[in-house]
Amino acid sequence: xxxxxxxxxxxxxxxxxxxxxxxxxxxxxxxxxxxxxxxxxxxxxxxxxxxxxxxxxxxxxxxxxxxxxxxxxxxxxxxxxxxxxxxxxxxxxxxxxxxxxxxxxxxxxxxxxxxxxxxxxxxxxxxxxxxxxxxxxxxxxxxxxxxxxxxxxxxxxxxxxxxxxxxxxxxxxxxxxxxxxxxxxxxxxxxxxxxxxxxxxxxxxxxxxxxxxxxxxxxxxxxxxxxx
Amino acid sequence: xxxxxxxxxxxxxxxxxxxxxxxxxxxxxxxxxxxxxxxxxxxxxxxxxxxxxxxxxxxxxxxxxxxxxxxxxxxxxxxxxxxxxxxxxxxxxxxxxxxxxxxxxxxxxxxxxxxxxxxxxxxxxxxxxxxxxxxxxxxxxxxxxxxxxxxxxxxxxxxxxxxxxxxxxxxxxxxxxxxxxxxxxxxxxxxxxxxxxxxxxxxxxxxxxxxxxxxxxxxxxxxxxxxx
Numbered sequence: 001x002x003x004x005x006x007x008x009x010x011x012x013x014x015x016x017x018x019x020x021x022x023x024x025x026x027x028x029x030x031x032x033x034x035x036x037x038x039x040x041x042x043x044x045x046x047x048x049x050x051x052x053x054x055x056x057x058x059x060x061x062x063x064x065x066x067x068x069x070x071x072x073x074x075x076x077x078x079x080x081x082x083x084x085x086x087x088x089x090x091x092x093x094x095x096x097x098x099x100x101x102x103x104x105x106x107x108x109x110x111x112x113x114x115x116x117x118x119x120x121x122x123x124x125x126x127x128x129x130x131x132x133x134x135x136x137x138x139x140x141x142x143x144x145x146x147x148x149x150x151x152x153x154x155x156x157x158x159x160x161x162x163x164x165x166x167x168x169x170x171x172x173x174x175x176x177x178x179x180x181x182x183x184x185x186x187x188x189x190x191x192x193x194x195x196x197x198x199x200x201x202x203x204x205x206x207x208x209x210x211x212x213x214x215x216x217x218x219x220x221x222x223x224x225x226x227x228x
Numbered sequence: 229x230x231x232x233x234x235x236x237x238x239x240x241x242x243x244x245x246x247x248x249x250x251x252x253x254x255x256x257x258x259x260x261x262x263x264x265x266x267x268x269x270x271x272x273x274x275x276x277x278x279x280x281x282x283x284x285x286x287x288x289x290x291x292x293x294x295x296x297x298x299x300x301x302x303x304x305x306x307x308x309x310x311x312x313x314x315x316x317x318x319x320x321x322x323x324x325x326x327x328x329x330x331x332x333x334x335x336x337x338x339x340x341x342x343x344x345x346x347x348x349x350x351x352x353x354x355x356x357x358x359x360x361x362x363x364x365x366x367x368x369x370x371x372x373x374x375x376x377x378x379x380x381x382x383x384x385x386x387x388x389x390x391x392x393x394x395x396x397x398x399x400x401x402x403x404x405x406x407x408x409x410x411x412x413x414x415x416x417x418x419x420x421x422x423x424x425x426x427x428x429x430x431x432x433x434x435x436x437x438x439x440x441x442x443x444x445x446x447x448x449x450x451x452x453x454x455x456x
């Protein structure tokens with residue numbers, strides 16, 4: 001029987017790891033940690049999009065630091081260099097979503113490889129996976145850093161298929177971000193959009209193949225076990 | 229005496245024309261028109277960024293319609309096709325900022341050409357300028373539609389310099405959007421960032437040459453009249 005996929009490829013920050021959990025580290029400096037984290041994350045992604053459009057790549061750790069500086073200015077928070085470094089480091093020790101470990105374990109039990117494709121650097125991602133207790137469940141961490149173009153550039157998704165020398169549709173890409181689901185689908189991957197927040201479907205670009213509301217639904221929704 | 233600039237090049241939506249004024253058209257359908265407009269605008273720009281990254285260009289009128297559909301879904305507003313068309317058309321009849329006309333008039337009185345460079349289409353832009361009473365003050369409308377890549381791609385800004393066969397630094401680009409100021413500065417234009425909302429300086433990419441808080445400050449702040 002044909003295998004279901006060469007690998008399941010997970011986005012990292014926002015999909016396996018919970019960006020909102022940064023609120024704990026941020027709460028030392030502001031009484032509105034959720035708003036601070038939202039600005040920080042939005043600006044970090046905005047800079048990644050702009051870097052790709054402008055052709056001015058800097059790696060994601062650098063953009064995380066720049067976006068932190070913007071968020072601090074925006075909210076009137078003053079951070080000294082040690083505090084800045086400590087907050088940027090909070091990305092390396094981020095809490096996983098509660099459903100991540102069981103989902104990866106279930107896929108691996110079905111002999112399906114589980115990879116990560118992230119806008120972040122390999123070093124930060126490996127450390128974050130290790131701290132989250134997920135490192136042993138991930139086969140390969142792919143980073144867009146290899147091509148210096150951020151998702152949703154097709155060349156960013158191409159890092160995975162090139163490493164396997166396989167067609168894009170041999171992979172299932174799993175992400176919680178609507179724009180990331182669109183980018184992977186446009187590249188030709190099968191996409192499972194994990195719509196944790198109940199957001200509307202994007203109205204631009206190819207739709208995901210599957211939509212689930214949590215990683216707990218992933219294996220049942222895709223009918224994977226029937227293929228193994 | 230050397231001329232101050234080959235032309236002043238203005239961003240259109242958000243710089244000469246007030247996107248927030250869409251609230252009037254939107255208020256027919258929702259009790260929270262400002263929030264609706266903010267989602268609409270944010271998604272429209274998000275799709276423009278994504279289209280450039282993904283290499284899936286659609287023109288700005290199309291993205292405006294797609295983003296409207298997203299904003300409606302997001303806010304639980306139901307729009308029939310006529311209502312959708314009517315709201316997309318609201319971009320063609322948007323209110324100008326109160327300081328736009330005087331600034332353009334002052335520059336032209338100093339024999340400085342005033343152009344527009346917009347992510348929007350030439351047709352929508354011309355109609356919007358005409359409705360706003362600004363068309364007679366604008367020499368040329370340049371659109372990124374010519375290269376099918378949105379700002380902040382350097383090729384989008386290159387539409388202007390290519391049309392004049394001049395170096396980027398012969399132009400002064402005026403925009404209210406931080407990311408647009410960064411993109412034009414990275415391309416090599418001199419940039420006046422009109423920071424209407426008192427936003428923090430962007431922390432990624434080249435800084436603007438000048439920062440003003442309204443278009444009323446532009447001519448005095450740049451010392452243009454001393455050069456003419």
